[in-house]
Amino acid sequence: MNVVVPFEGIGASVRRKEDPRFLSGRGQYTDDIVRPNQAYACILRSPHAHAAIRGIDTAAAKAMPGVLAVFTGADMAGIGGLPCGWQIHSKDGSPMAEPKHPVLAEGKVRHVGDPVAVVVAETRAQARDAAEAIVVDYEVLPAAATMEAALAPGAPAIHEGAPGNICYDWHLGDKAATDAAFAAAHKVVSFETSNNRLVPNAMEPRAAIGDYDTATGEYTLWTTSQNPHVIRLLMGAFVLQIPEAKLRVIAPDVGGGFGSKIFHYAEEAIVTWAAGRLGRPVKWTADRTESFMSDAHGRDHVTKAELALDKDGKFLALRVSTLANMGAYLSTFAPSVPTYLYATLLAGCYTTPAIYAEVKAVFTNTVPVDAYRGAGRPEATFLLERLVDIAAAEMGMDRIEIRRRNFIPPDAFPYQTPVALQYDSGNYHATLDAALQAADWAGFEARRAEAARRGRLRGIGCSTYIEACGIAPSAVVGSLGARAGLYEVGTIRVHPTGSVTVLTGAHSHGQGHETTFAQLVADQLGVPLAQVEVVHGDTARVPFGMGTYGSRSLAVGGSAMVKAMDKIIAKGKRIAAHLMEASVEDVEFDRGTFRVAGTDKTKSLAEIALAAYVPHNYPIEELEPGLEETAFYDPKNFTYPGGCHIAEVEIDPETGQVQVVNFTAVDDVGRVINPMIVEGQVQGGVAQGVGQALLEQAVYDAEGQLLSGSMMDYCLPRAEDLPPVGVATHTTLCTHNPLGVKGCGEVGAIGSPPAVINAVVDALRDYGVRHIEMPATPQRIWSIIHAKRPAAAE
């Protein structure tokens, strides 16, 4: 039988399996789920950035129609705080300040949006009405809304036990070697920059439903999470003390995460606990205003960076000093972001031999800050790629040439950086060359001149970046302070008739795992895509998992699946050897068929599966029946995607408006499983990077009020703000995972912001501009243009 099967394996742009349900309105997001007899929670949040709670009067609220209960911090006093998953030690060896993060405020509120009380009522509207009837007696305290204010002498103390509002004062690298290199340098280039604070804004607002089964004593939490097993662990063990066996966490369809749905949030604990107290399911859904003041924000660094160069433009040393905003409490992975996900990336793709970084993490009266797409790596890349451009300008060198001169050469891998990481593979010249060609860098001056004739200022900029993802080797991150392992788990269940269920600990919230992971199975086991079902997001179905973040799903989760499939094949060979009366060593497997080498004796995977489940003729003495295998895969190293992004912009000098007119990304993400999905991931990441560069910023006033607290005030990129994004890949394989994959989820958001700002600075070169802060808003640019006449005109 010769059926032509369309190629569905590794490398095919297979259309996504999940799309039909999303396109027809049959997705099941958390807020779409209604449990029988469900009640609704509304959370009363602090309107003040910093205040003592003198009293809470809930009597009127409790008497409102439909109200089932009103809870305050006093009701939840016996419950643990929200735990932090990563402990950093300061330079002097002392552990970071780790103040309690109560689920509901205990005596004090520390940011606008801090949860103070919760109303549970029959309907959403009734819960909201009653929340408005709660009277809280606040004694407003002076607030520290910025890091500068929090570090000033006499600043308000946000927590007891965090003197000076410092969480930690950490460093990495060889200070003496760095100082020595600076002392001997031909040239030192320095600049200061802030990395703008962002609000992730996944389109689906967070939501949670708690349920309690009075018959079994089992709790179930549906939540908008990127990692349900991690939530079960954190909430069960640390907050509510519910044993894992009695707690099921389901993250159903999730409408985007970008990091913001990694963390364990108060509302998850509140609805679960309230469901137990009331014996009814309790649902909470954020409105967007709540999302702005309760989802963890991202970035928010202030940095001074200095680069030492020799006379040929070779980088000798880099010195970086950063203040990182933690917000009012430590979110789940916050401490790791400006340390091990940031300073370790400061070598970039360059051979800089000495690097020293200091990072001070600061508490402020703002929403907690944690990982947002890229997490630490965009901040490192931005300062490095800006610094390289500034250095080129000040050395009178070409921007491309200075990069080439400092690239880690393709034959130098594995390459040990001075900031802890060992890069396994890459070819930075190749991605740069491909991008220069695709963007027609050489032809740019003609386009600049043409734009000038139209009265527009045109500029071009590039960034050559590297990132570390696929986190991470458990022993390594454990030694760096992680309180979890970072392996991943995959189960391959071959059913009796040969269809396959994959159970993965990774979670898909837009990444298309149901398709990509099925392609791995199609490729390795030869099972048609239509017969592969990928299950994720349910602790009762998936054995265990660490979830999806840090572009780890394929590199770590996919590798676990490969290992599990290896075990399936190994067992299948033994069954096949028995059935075909051959020795195991003689049985080969290739895409669905077991064959006795050199013969035409074959058995299909489906036949083997049937024999495994109906073991009438089976080596039952030495082999268990069934065909299901689970593997835990612990990565050997991070993976290191890299590449080159080129942005071309036009500025209208009348308005200061920047339009990105061309964007080219050439990324090395390792082996590509589904090119269509990879392109989509890069385009989406670039959109968020352009948003950071030009549009987005979370702004607090001096009192700690969030001024950009709605989609009317916080500028998210819309279709007309963005150009078409050209995406290409150039592959060097990851050397230490079985698929050779590196990860593609974050590269867009990491590589693009400096490319855009480098282009904006280039467009304004006649105005003597050295650096522009993000977001490069029309106002910022207009002010520059109108403050200075073009150098050329003087």
Add this chain to the structure above:
Amino acid sequence: MPQVTLTVNGKSHTVEVEGRTLLVELLREKLRLTGTHVGCDTSQCGACVVHVNGESVKSCTLLALQADGAQVTTIEGLAKPDGTLHPMQEAFREYHALQCGFCTPGMVMAAIDLVQKHPQGLSEREIREGLEGNLCRCTGYHNIVKAIAAAAEVMHGRRSEIARAAE
């Protein structure tokens, strides 16, 4: 409680609502048509777009009572009864114009209205401008724009099917 009578996806419903109930709440909570999403509270995101009497409308911005007597189409009502997808749905899949899928129902409904209002065709710029009321945080819009352009060709009879050229 006041009553509202309206036709949703061809089916007539009479529902009791509070005066403050929004059309989107009626659709999601009373009729359990949860394909229409809520992404914001300031009428910015377009996740809630449905068609009311043939025009795209943000259903979070209309009181249920204002829809009395209206013909409403939601994402659930787009495909043919035999399951054949609307060309816009087809194009979104073919061009990978969705990732998490949360903005998708509103995006598809808005895009259909946009195409219908431009029988002469749409440039890339016009599509981008026409999506002003819809946010997508996942895709960067690149593939959404391509999908809409392809669907427009089919909807206006200039092409017979949505098939993405091999690239």
